[in-house]
Amino acid sequence: MSDNQLKIAIRHSLHTAHGEFPMEVSFALEKGRIMALTGPSGAGKTTLLKQIAGLQTPLQGQIHFDGTAWLDSENHQNVAPQHRNIGFVFQDYALFPNMTVAENLSYALAKGSDATIVDELLAATGLDQLSQRKPSQLSGGQQQRVALARALVRKPGLLLLDEPFSAVDPEMRYQLQELILQFHKRYHFTAIIVTHETAEIFRLADQVGVMENGKLTRFGAPAAIYLHSDAPDESFFIHGEVLRTALAGDQLLVDVSIENKIRLIRLPLAMQNEVTIGRKFVLHYPLTFPQISWMS
Amino acid sequence: MDYQPIWLTFRLATITSLILLALALPVAYWLAFGKFKGRGVVEAVIGLPLVLPPSVIGFYLLLAFSPSYWFGAWIEEILGIRLVFSFPGLVIASILYSLPFMVYPIRAGLQSLSPSLREASYTLGKNEWETFFKVLLPNCKPAILTAFVLTFAHTVGEFGVVLMIGGNIPGVTKVASVAIYNEVEALNYSVANQYAMVLFAISFVILLLVYSINNRLLRVRQSA
Numbered sequence: 001m002s003d004n005q006l007k008i009a010i011r012h013s014l015h016t017a018h019g020e021f022p023m024e025v026s027f028a029l030e031k032g033r034i035m036a037l038t039g040p041s042g043a044g045k046t047t048l049l050k051q052i053a054g055l056q057t058p059l060q061g062q063i064h065f066d067g068t069a070w071l072d073s074e075n076h077q078n079v080a081p082q083h084r085n086i087g088f089v090f091q092d093y094a095l096f097p098n099m100t101v102a103e104n105l106s107y108a109l110a111k112g113s114d115a116t117i118v119d120e121l122l123a124a125t126g127l128d129q130l131s132q133r134k135p136s137q138l139s140g141g142q143q144q145r146v147a148l149a150r151a152l153v154r155k156p157g158l159l160l161l162d163e164p165f166s167a168v169d170p171e172m173r174y175q176l177q178e179l180i181l182q183f184h185k186r187y188h189f190t191a192i193i194v195t196h197e198t199a200e201i202f203r204l205a206d207q208v209g210v211m212e213n214g215k216l217t218r219f220g221a222p223a224a225i226y227l228h229s230d231a232p233d234e235s236f237f238i239h240g241e242v243l244r245t246a247l248a249g250d251q252l253l254v255d256v257s258i259e260n261k262i263r264l265i266r267l268p269l270a271m272q273n274e275v276t277i278g279r280k281f282v283l284h285y286p287l288t289f290p291q292i293s294w295m296s
Numbered sequence: 297m298d299y300q301p302i303w304l305t306f307r308l309a310t311i312t313s314l315i316l317l318a319l320a321l322p323v324a325y326w327l328a329f330g331k332f333k334g335r336g337v338v339e340a341v342i343g344l345p346l347v348l349p350p351s352v353i354g355f356y357l358l359l360a361f362s363p364s365y366w367f368g369a370w371i372e373e374i375l376g377i378r379l380v381f382s383f384p385g386l387v388i389a390s391i392l393y394s395l396p397f398m399v400y401p402i403r404a405g406l407q408s409l410s411p412s413l414r415e416a417s418y419t420l421g422k423n424e425w426e427t428f429f430k431v432l433l434p435n436c437k438p439a440i441l442t443a444f445v446l447t448f449a450h451t452v453g454e455f456g457v458v459l460m461i462g463g464n465i466p467g468v469t470k471v472a473s474v475a476i477y478n479e480v481e482a483l484n485y486s487v488a489n490q491y492a493m494v495l496f497a498i499s500f501v502i503l504l505l506v507y508s509i510n511n512r513l514l515r516v517r518q519s520a
Contacts, residue, residue, distance in 0.1 A: 050415075053415075081418040082423060
């Protein structure tokens with residue numbers, strides 16, 4: 001028995017613009033991990049996320065969390081989303097337009113449960129001043145913070161995020177990533193985040209799953225997936241420069257400038273000699289497995 | 297001019313719209329999100345009053361409500377009311393006749409909401425019931441208002457069905473549209489004109505109020 005908290009093995013049939021193809025995914029995740037799910041659109045990432053949440057049901061398979069079967073098609077077990085220990089952050093925020101920010105959060109409270117978590121989350125997200133506003137009176141970044149806070153009200157064991165930051169500008173994206181890391185430290189959830197951004201993956205995730213055509217084609221630590229890839233580059237390039245480096249445990253924290261924005265990425269300690277200040281690099285960024293190469 | 301037909305018309309329209317609202321909410325929800333076979337049959341049946349001549353609906357309801365047939369006889373035995381040529385009969389007929397005007401706008405309103413609203417509510421631990429009343433309905437208020445007003449107006453404008461099954465009993469089934477017809481038949485054009493003017497004015501004011509409210513609701517939602 002391993003100490004994996006989340007165990008998934010499902011089969012499904014995906015209907016896409018390119019026709020129907022089989023989906024087959026299995027992986028396991030340890031408690032407290034943040035996993036990034038990436039890959040071309042239409043590969044089944046959102047479907048997988050919704051199946052884990054119980055919003056969709058795969059044709060067959062098992063999903064176990066903390067030893068409980070959320071789904072076991074052989075034993076006809078399928079726990080409703082209401083009773084899965086999850087938080088879900090939707091791509092379009094899915095805030096309830098008829099409720100204020102505070103009401104959106106308190107809606108998630110179970111009857112008779114302690115409401116202090118709402119104030120705690122409002123304060124932590126810096127939304128306390130805006131708590132009486134309606135979602136339509138907020139900016140995109142503010143709405144996304146409400147969505148994140150709301151998903152955490154029930155203190156979920158598993159947080160699922162579907163491209164949560166795709167509609168906000170890079171500066172806001174950076175702040176929201178910071179917020180997720182803070183919350184992760186405080187509430188100790190396990191998380192799966194669907195994202196296309198390599199920098200985001202390096203910043204947030206300790207596991208990456210690459211999905212292509214309904215299959216999980218790669219699964220591992222970000223450095224292993226991206227930095228030692230033998231895959232051919234095919235798509236576009238992002239130029240960057242190393243600004244600052246710092247040591248943190250067995251990792252190297254590196255501030256890089258990518259497209260005029262400063263980003264923090266985590267690299268394995270083994271790369272310490274390669275990563276020097278001022279060194280320029282190119283991230284080869286095909287949709288699936290980007291690669292780093294040094295220019296100087 | 298006798299105001300009783302006007303009063304009766306608005307009483308009929310109000311009662312019909314209120315009962316129909318309660319009936320249409322689950323039907324609209326079911327049509328919008330339910331997974332079932334035979335949806336087409338249900339939709340076709342609900343939509344029939346849109347295409348059938350009111351006299352056809354009135355004729356079959358007349359047969360159904362008549363104590364000489366099993367349904368009318370059964371109702372009379374169970375509830376002790378005769379549906380034909382009575383106010384309760386008019387209400388039931390109006391409900392059937394205006395069904396699509398209540399169901400379709402509400403269904404469209406529900407379907408226009410992002411599916412993620414429902415999904416978000418489920419992931420926050422709320423069941424379908426709570427999701428429907430606290431999330432879905434409050435966010436399609438304009439659609440519900442439109443449906444209610446269309447139903448009300450359609451019932452006020454009802455003539456053929458009423459004439460077939462209600463007849464012309466003052467204070468019971470003689471609604472304004474029938475009264476106008478009677479006065480014209482009796483060549484009392486000025487009385488007919490008075491009824492017509494009152495209906496015209498009240499209907500216009502109601503629609504005006506509703507669309508002003510609706511526009512305000514939409515503006516509030518869009519303002520950022």
